[in-house]
Amino acid sequence: MEESSKVIHAIYTDDDILMSAVKKVKAAKYHIEEVFTPFPVHGLDKAMGLAPTRIAITSFLYGITGLTVAVVMMNYMMIQDWPQDIGGKPSFSFHHNMPAFIPIMFELTVFFAAHLMVITFYLRSKIWPFRKPQNPDPRTTDDHFLMEIAVHGDGKDLQKLLKETGAVEINLVDKAH
Incomplete structure (x- = not known):
């Protein structure tokens, strides 16, 4: 060789x-x-x-994507498609109902950031299911x-x-x- x-x-x-x-x-x-x-x-x-990682930037972008999906989804479902009067509070505008939507926006932001970060990490690290381990010595796992x-x-x-x-x-x- x-x-x-x-x-x-x-x-x-x-x-x-x-x-x-x-x-x-x-x-x-x-x-x-x-x-x-x-x-x-x-x-x-x-x-x-080693160069600094840019993974935090991708996490932020994934979070923004999740927030955007949440806002668009809630605006369509609760304001445009089927507005309802729930507990005496009509859903005719997004900004009037924002306090009720905050938990959903938060959860989808975290959901998108977390799940897409795991996928990004696995792809970037070339770790995917059924891949043979690349570790040269098993003692380094202990x-x-x-x-x-x-x-x-x-x-x-x-x-x-x-x-x-x-x-x-x-x-x-x-x-x-």
């Missing part, structure tokens, strides 16, 4: 040691392909140099942390650096494409 298809898997047992190692590896100008952790590690994305680094050349200097950063295990593997 080509040299560029080889990666080193450095395994750590503590998230603080992992963070320190990521900073040292980035400072040494190595490219970290991926880091697998059993839980989110605060600041890891910044230490790896209590270990794995840093995957591309190898160029023999990788001896990189392995030495990783050992100095506190890696408990270092494996050179062929990455399947």
Whole structure:
């Protein structure tokens, strides 16, 4: 296999040691392909140099979509299609009945934002039903942390650096494409 298809898997047992190692590896100008952790590690994305996520913007847009659907739906059903006099309060205009509509607007805003965000997250992360797991080491779902680094050349200097950063295990593997 080509040299560029080889990666080193450095395994750590503590998230603080992992963070320190990521900073040292980035400072040494190595490219970290991926880091697998059993839980989110605060600041890891910044230490790896990842771009900020735009998922909050999509969540806001999904919420606005839900609010728009709620307003259009209630205006059509309660004002235009079948206005009713409920409890002595006639439904002849939307703005007069707004206080009664607020819970529905809130619920549909949250419903759209939550459900569409889950779908967006799964699609963006390429996690869908029946997909084979991509995790290189099952211990990273329990209590270990794995840093995957591309190898160029023999990788001896990189392995030495990783050992100095506190890696408990270092494996050179062929990455399947």
